[in-house]
Amino acid sequence: MTTTETPTRRITTAKAMAEGIALEMRRDPGVFVMGEDVGAYGGIFGSTTDLFAEFGADRVIDTPISETGFIGAGIGAAVEGLRPVVELMFIDFYGVCMDQITNHMAKIHYESGGNVTVPMVLMAATGGGYSDAAQHSQCLWGTFAHLPGIKVVVPSNPYDAKGLMISAIQDDNPVLYLFHKGAQGLVWMEKNPRSIAHVPEESFTVPIGEAAVAREGTDVTIVTLSLSVQHSLDVAEQLVAEGISVEVIDLRSLVPLDTQTVLASVAKTGRVLVVDEDYRSFGLTGEIAAVIAEHDPMMLKKPFRRLAVPDVPIPYARVLEQGILPTRDKIAAGVRELMS
Amino acid sequence: MNPLNRLDLYKQMVRIRQYESRILQEYHADKKPAWDIGAGLIPGEMHLSAGQEPSAVGVCANLKQGDAITAPHRPHHFALAHGVDMNAMTAEIYGRDTGLCRGKGGHMHLFDPENHFSCSGIIAQGYPVACGQAMAFKRKGTDHVAVAVAGEGAANQGAFHESLNLASLWKLPVIFVIEDNDWAISVPRSHSTANASNADRASGYGMPGVRIENNDVEAVFEAAGVAIDRARAGGGPSLIEIHTLRLWGHFEGDAQAYRGADLDTLDARDPIPLYAATLAEIGDLSMDQVASIAADAAAEVDAAITFATSSPFPTADDALLHVFA
Ligand SMILES: Cc1ncc(C[n+]2csc(CCOP(=O)(O)OP(=O)(O)O)c2C)c(N)n1
Numbered sequence: 335m336t337t338t339e340t341p342t343r344r345i346t347t348a349k350a351m352a353e354g355i356a357l358e359m360r361r362d363p364g365v366f367v368m369g370e371d372v373g374a375y376g377g378i379f380g381s382t383t384d385l386f387a388e389f390g391a392d393r394v395i396d397t398p399i400s401e402t403g404f405i406g407a408g409i410g411a412a413v414e415g416l417r418p419v420v421e422l423m424f425i426d427f428y429g430v431c432m433d434q435i436t437n438h439m440a441k442i443h444y445e446s447g448g449n450v451t452v453p454m455v456l457m458a459a460t461g462g463g464y465s466d467a468a469q470h471s472q473c474l475w476g477t478f479a480h481l482p483g484i485k486v487v488v489p490s491n492p493y494d495a496k497g498l499m500i501s502a503i504q505d506d507n508p509v510l511y512l513f514h515k516g517a518q519g520l521v522w523m524e525k526n527p528r529s530i531a532h533v534p535e536e537s538f539t540v541p542i543g544e545a546a547v548a549r550e551g552t553d554v555t556i557v558t559l560s561l562s563v564q565h566s567l568d569v570a571e572q573l574v575a576e577g578i579s580v581e582v583i584d585l586r587s588l589v590p591l592d593t594q595t596v597l598a599s600v601a602k603t604g605r606v607l608v609v610d611e612d613y614r615s616f617g618l619t620g621e622i623a624a625v626i627a628e629h630d631p632m633m634l635k636k637p638f639r640r641l642a643v644p645d646v647p648i649p650y651a652r653v654l655e656q657g658i659l660p661t662r663d664k665i666a667a668g669v670r671e672l673m674s
Numbered sequence: 675m676n677p678l679n680r681l682d683l684y685k686q687m688v689r690i691r692q693y694e695s696r697i698l699q700e701y702h703a704d705k706k707p708a709w710d711i712g713a714g715l716i717p718g719e720m721h722l723s724a725g726q727e728p729s730a731v732g733v734c735a736n737l738k739q740g741d742a743i744t745a746p747h748r749p750h751h752f753a754l755a756h757g758v759d760m761n762a763m764t765a766e767i768y769g770r771d772t773g774l775c776r777g778k779g780g781h782m783h784l785f786d787p788e789n790h791f792s793c794s795g796i797i798a799q800g801y802p803v804a805c806g807q808a809m810a811f812k813r814k815g816t817d818h819v820a821v822a823v824a825g826e827g828a829a830n831q832g833a834f835h836e837s838l839n840l841a842s843l844w845k846l847p848v849i850f851v852i853e854d855n856d857w858a859i860s861v862p863r864s865h866s867t868a869n870a871s872n873a874d875r876a877s878g879y880g881m882p883g884v885r886i887e888n889n890d891v892e893a894v895f896e897a898a899g900v901a902i903d904r905a906r907a908g909g910g911p912s913l914i915e916i917h918t919l920r921l922w923g924h925f926e927g928d929a930q931a932y933r934g935a936d937l938d939t940l941d942a943r944d945p946i947p948l949y950a951a952t953l954a955e956i957g958d959l960s961m962d963q964v965a966s967i968a969a970d971a972a973a974e975v976d977a978a979i980t981f982a983t984s985s986p987f988p989t990a991d992d993a994l995l996h997v998f999a
């Protein structure tokens with residue numbers, strides 16, 4: 335492959351998502367975008383930056399605040415062979431459109447005995463950390479991963495954001511693409527340097543269902559995803575000074591879940607901390623524990639540990655919110671405990 | 675219907691504007707140099723209501739203690755006009771333990787049970803709740819009413835349509851208030867709504883509907899008076915759409931690049947100087963009064979901010995409280 339770019343081209347996660355969509359729109363006239371403020375505004379969290387200028391109002395469609403309507407319309411268009419990329423502005427708004435998502439988008443292929451496909455992408459912003467309170471800060475990926483029939487991807491950085499977007503659009507199944515607001519590289523949020531990185535200009539894919547070893551280590555495995563990957567990498571760097579070697583697994587996809595990468599790492603380190611910004615009970619952390627227990631609980635030198643939101647809604651005041659989120663301090667404390 | 679008191683309407687509008695202006699200042703004061711929405715004494719999203727005072731003031735001047743309001747993500751004007759305590763509300767916005775919700779709710783989730791006031795950040799989802807409050811008032815045999823407020827963007831959400839039908843079917847004492855400020859974030863009404871007037875939708879659901887142009891506080895007052903009297907008397911729901919004005923961004927930090935020429939005429943459309951001029955012309959307001967009303971409002975708001983900033987924060991452990999009663 336030839337390319338004219340310099341290897342140092344660095345873009346934000348938001349821009350990387352939009353680039354992935356643009357490449358697919360150029361390649362496939364059946365790809366179009368709809369959602370609230372995805373047009374001239376470019377998506378509240380930048381996921382459709384510059385698409386409107388290139389493709390116009392016919393393919394980048396601002397919708398009314400009618401999520402059941404336009405997500406359902408996405409399903410219908412997908413059933414007829416188009417490849418819609420539909421944005422639900424915040425995943426928290428799933429409440430007003432869940433029937434279309436779970437009873438239609440997720441089930442049509444199965445219900446039809448495999449005769450109907452729904453090749454659509456539903457993308458939505460997740461996560462907290464900036465005092466947006468209980469209705470605008472949730473992650474909820476565990477909720478969707480629990481429901482059969484939806485692939486769920488959750489990138490943590492610009493490269494994966496682009497590669498997973500292209501994979502999601504090309505996939506013949508409904509893919510829920512969840513992006514963390516704090517990992518978008520937005521100028522108006524807390525800056526996380528890992529949200530701006532080198533991304534190739536050309537098209538490439540990151541396979542759905544493959545985790546990444548974001549950092550190799552030998553003492554403790556952190557299994558995590560999304561913004562918590564960035565925090566865990568920061569902690570891993572910090573703990574070098576204490577002589578602790580941390581391996582960070584970025585799940586990237588929840589459905590399908592790459593259990594092999596998780597198990598291989600845990601077999602190596604014997605110590606595991608799962609870090610999840612979603613609610614603790616009945617979710618990802620418990621799922622990873624089950625994967626390990628079903629495989630070989632004797633791999634663990636120390637009891638399994640998890641760090642997640644302690645089953646409370648996300649509170650507003652900073653001190654309250656920081657108290658329940660998996661912050662770097664709590665991640666570091668969890669790792670130290672495993673080493674003690 | 676309550677008698678029209680023009681000076682009171684004016685004072686309440688000034689009070690609300692003063693509040694929003696000071697919150698605007700305070701909100702931006704400590705988010706620099708690299709603007710960060712989560713930083714500062716007031717973190718998070720901030721949707722201010724400047725320009726929309728006529729709707730809240732005109733409606734609430736007809737309410738009495740015990741009547742309910744459900745407001746949306748842009749709630750301050752209705753909260754203040756409905757008698758929510760300014761100190762407690764401000765402390766909530768500052769995330770303090772003395773706040774209306776002990777710092778758990780924030781500016782989009784203000785709950786004041788004493789005044790039957792609440793708001794929600796999920797578009798149109800206050801509509802069904804208002805129906806339920808109205809149902810309770812009716813079953814308890816009171817003449818109280820519930821006012822459901824949301825923007826013109828919200829009127830395209832299923833919950834709006836379901837609520838109109840329910841309220842009409844069950845003759846609930848609800849007043850549906852739609853604040854049409856022309857925009858839903860960056861989406862103009864012309865791109866979101868098939869009907870030119872939501873009053874037409876009201877008639878589709880078998881209830882009276884009016885659309886009020888020109889952000890006219892007295893016209894809102896009159897229309898709300900009729901609707902509220904009707905609801906109190908058992909006549910069922912009504913809808914009032916108010917063509918109002920979003921003077922500032924959708925949220926603070928919104929650069930409004932999408933808004934174009936609409937921005938150029940904002941000052942001329944500001945309802946407060948316009949109403950002051952109207953009142954001055956009919957001799958109901960003097961220059962001295964303008965100054966003293968502004969000074970009173972400023973003093974009240976400053977005191978509320980002082981109360982908030984001198985209040986204690988909650989502690990991190992408090993986050994674990996109140997999941998269940
Ligand atoms: C169900 C749902 N969808 C989308 C949003 C995001 N959102 C918040 S405010 C807003 C625009 C609301 O417009 P309008 O109802 O006209 O009220 P305004 O902001 O103009 O006062 C949108 C889309 C939301 N909060 N809830």
Ligand SMILES: [Mg+2]
Pocket residue numbers: 825826827853854855856857858859
């Ligand atoms: Mg509006």
